[in-house]
Amino acid sequence: MRNREVARALKEIALLLEVEGKDKFKPRAYRRAMRAITSLGEDIEAIAKRDELTEIPGVGKAIAEKISSFLETGKIDLLERLRERVPVKVMELEAVPGVGPKTIKLVYDELGVTDLDLLEKAAEEGRISDLKGMGKKTEDQIKEGIQLVRVGLERKLLSEAMAVCEPIELYIAEIPGVRKVVTTGSLRRRRETVGDLDILVDAEDAAKVMDAFVVYEKVTDVSAKGSTKSSIRLEGGFQVDLRVIPSDSFGAGLQYFTGSVDHNVRLRAIAQNAGLKLNEYGLFRGEEKVAGSDEAEIYSILGLDYVPPELRENKGEIEAAQQGELPELIEHDDIRGDLHTHTDASDGSNTIEEMLDAADARGFEYFCISDHTQSLTIANGMDEARLQKCIEEIDDLNASGRWKPTILKGAEVDILADGSLDIEDEVLAQLDVVTVSIHSRMKDSKEVMTDRVCHALENKYVHVLGHPSGRLLLKRPEFEIDLERVFEVAKSNRVLMELNAAPSRLDLNAGNLRAARRMGLKVAINTDAHKIHELDFMSYGVYQARRGWLTKEDVVNTLPLKKLMRVLSK
Numbered sequence: 029m030r031n032r033e034v035a036r037a038l039k040e041i042a043l044l045l046e047v048e049g050k051d052k053f054k055p056r057a058y059r060r061a062m063r064a065i066t067s068l069g070e071d072i073e074a075i076a077k078r079d080e081l082t083e084i085p086g087v088g089k090a091i092a093e094k095i096s097s098f099l100e101t102g103k104i105d106l107l108e109r110l111r112e113r114v115p116v117k118v119m120e121l122e123a124v125p126g127v128g129p130k131t132i133k134l135v136y137d138e139l140g141v142t143d144l145d146l147l148e149k150a151a152e153e154g155r156i157s158d159l160k161g162m163g164k165k166t167e168d169q170i171k172e173g174i175q176l177v178r179v180g181l182e183r184k185l186l187s188e189a190m191a192v193c194e195p196i197e198l199y200i201a202e203i204p205g206v207r208k209v210v211t212t213g214s215l216r217r218r219r220e221t222v223g224d225l226d227i228l229v230d231a232e233d234a235a236k237v238m239d240a241f242v243v244y245e246k247v248t249d250v251s252a253k254g255s256t257k258s259s260i261r262l263e264g265g266f267q268v269d270l271r272v273i274p275s276d277s278f279g280a281g282l283q284y285f286t287g288s289v290d291h292n293v294r295l296r297a298i299a300q301n302a303g304l305k306l307n308e309y310g311l312f313r314g315e316e317k318v319a320g321s322d323e324a325e326i327y328s329i330l331g332l333d334y335v336p337p338e339l340r341e342n343k344g345e346i347e348a349a350q351q352g353e354l355p356e357l358i359e360h361d362d363i364r365g366d367l368h369t370h371t372d373a374s375d376g377s378n379t380i381e382e383m384l385d386a387a388d389a390r391g392f393e394y395f396c397i398s399d400h401t402q403s404l405t406i407a408n409g410m411d412e413a414r415l416q417k418c419i420e421e422i423d424d425l426n427a428s429g430r431w432k433p434t435i436l437k438g439a440e441v442d443i444l445a446d447g448s449l450d451i452e453d454e455v456l457a458q459l460d461v462v463t464v465s466i467h468s469r470m471k472d473s474k475e476v477m478t479d480r481v482c483h484a485l486e487n488k489y490v491h492v493l494g495h496p497s498g499r500l501l502l503k504r505p506e507f508e509i510d511l512e513r514v515f516e517v518a519k520s521n522r523v524l525m526e527l528n529a530a531p532s533r534l535d536l537n538a539g540n541l542r543a544a545r546r547m548g549l550k551v552a553i554n555t556d557a558h559k560i561h562e563l564d565f566m567s568y569g570v571y572q573a574r575r576g577w578l579t580k581e582d583v584v585n586t587l588p589l590k591k592l593m594r595v596l597s598k
């Protein structure tokens with residue numbers, strides 16, 4: 029789907045027009061179209077093929093022509109002209125939290141700032157705080173924001189990295205003589221964010237693999253090409269290293285390149301103590317190779333159970349593996365349903381029927397619709413009357429027998445400033461799953477935020493705390509909150525913790541998941557899908573759960589419906 033690319037181009041046009049400052053209305057039109065395209069539930073190319081672009085809200089004839097041109101040629105004339113007239117890297121600057129079109133225009137007009145480096149320099153030299161309406165606090169926020177963006181340039185979300193490496197793996201696998209292709213490193217450990225990609229290949233003919241790799245269609249730069257190792261850079265900035273390793277070393281190579289560094293240091297020490305030597309070629313006693321082709325065999329000879337890659341962080345997994353006490357981690361197939369999804373009744377893109385079709389196709393046993401509530405006005409949140417109608421609608425849909433999954437009635441209810449909820453108890457009492465979330469006042473102090481959340485969890489109709497730390501990976505840090513206290517209050521009120529599977533959230537993080545597990549708190553892995561294809565986020569939730577040492581028993585949406593309802597009946 030190229031929806032995101034198109035939306036990005038329209039956004040850049042809007043920003044450049046705003047910085048140019050000649051026309052007030054045009055940028056608004058481009059932004060409106062950009063938002064509509066972002067929330068489309070359908071591939072924009074399919075819409076263009078049907079010649080129906082102007083049916084998208086906010087897309088008139090002029091913008092539709094520009095979209096067609098972009099889809100056909102990758103270019104929009106107006107955008108090219110604007111880039112010449114206004115030489116500012118607006119998308120780069122706009123990525124900085126707290127920096128919007130007004131700030132970009134101000135620093136460009138007054139200080140000549142055109143990119144991230146110049147913005148950083150101006151902030152370091154205190155020149156931004158001197159500008160009208162800016163001040164020291166804003167300048168500090170900008171400095172902090174630049175650091176976030178810089179990290180983001182080096183690391184990408186796991187979902188983005190997987191979307192890049194899966195087609196490369198397929199491409200390499202088709203080269204004659206290739207036996208195995210595995211991407212190692214932090215991607216294999218399913219870290220939340222990933223830097224460079226490291227691919228290992230077992231192949232008959234290394235030269236053939238190298239020749240094919242450097243001409244992969246998305247390569248923008250070949251930084252090295254050798255007989256068994258090459259490095260390329262791809263469109264979008266990923267660096268990919270590829271190594272061909274002999275079959276009898278492939279397992280050792282996998283172990284070595286998967287990491288983490290800390291895990292491997294420990295493992296090498298264990299080998300040494302046993303009079304062995306471990307490196308990327310194998311496990312050796314003197315000159316003799318005792319293992320190498322099979323990764324699991326290396327762990328076994330060293331006296332350890334096989335450690336799944338998600339656990340290899342030197343966080344106690346080595347000891348657990350030595351004592352035969354590693355948890356039996358949850359698997360994707362254990363999941364029976366999703367307890368947090370949105371429809372176009374609030375800020376989702378698809379109708380309830382489309383979401384249910386998609387849930388059915390994924391084989392779910394139950395599926396909860398949980399749209400936003402009234403305080404979240406930008407998401408068209410529901411008041412009691414609309415929610416009541418939604419409850420009745422779901423009764424009818426369940427009775428229709430059209431879908432295999434049982435439809436659960438839910439809502440994602442806003443936690444207000446004082447910790448109360450924005451929906452009356454008598455309506456909450458009719459819902460199967462009440463998820464409560466923080467969507468406002470995220471800068472509250474730790475004490476205020478903790479009190480707010482704990483107060484909300486004490487409402488007897490609440491079942492789940494949604495995205496408990498509020499972070500957006502590479503964009504927004506976790507808000508200040510004492511999760512230990514939250515977990516205690518949740519436990520005594522029989523409230524579940526959400527593991528939000530959206531790849532930009534993955535909230536709770538692995539350490540917090542382990543803490544929740546130690547306390548005996550149960551977790552719900554939810555996609556928070558706003559479009560049908562986002563239901564596939566579930567796999568990222570399962571990876572993250574595994575990183576948090578969770579078993580099937582720790583996760584409520586592995587339960588059959590009857591047992592789940594017993595848990596939810598509190």
Ligand SMILES: [Zn+2]
Nearest residue numbers: 440465494495
């Ligand atoms: Zn939310």
Ligand SMILES: [Zn+2]
Nearest residue numbers: 368370440556
């Ligand atoms: Zn949500």
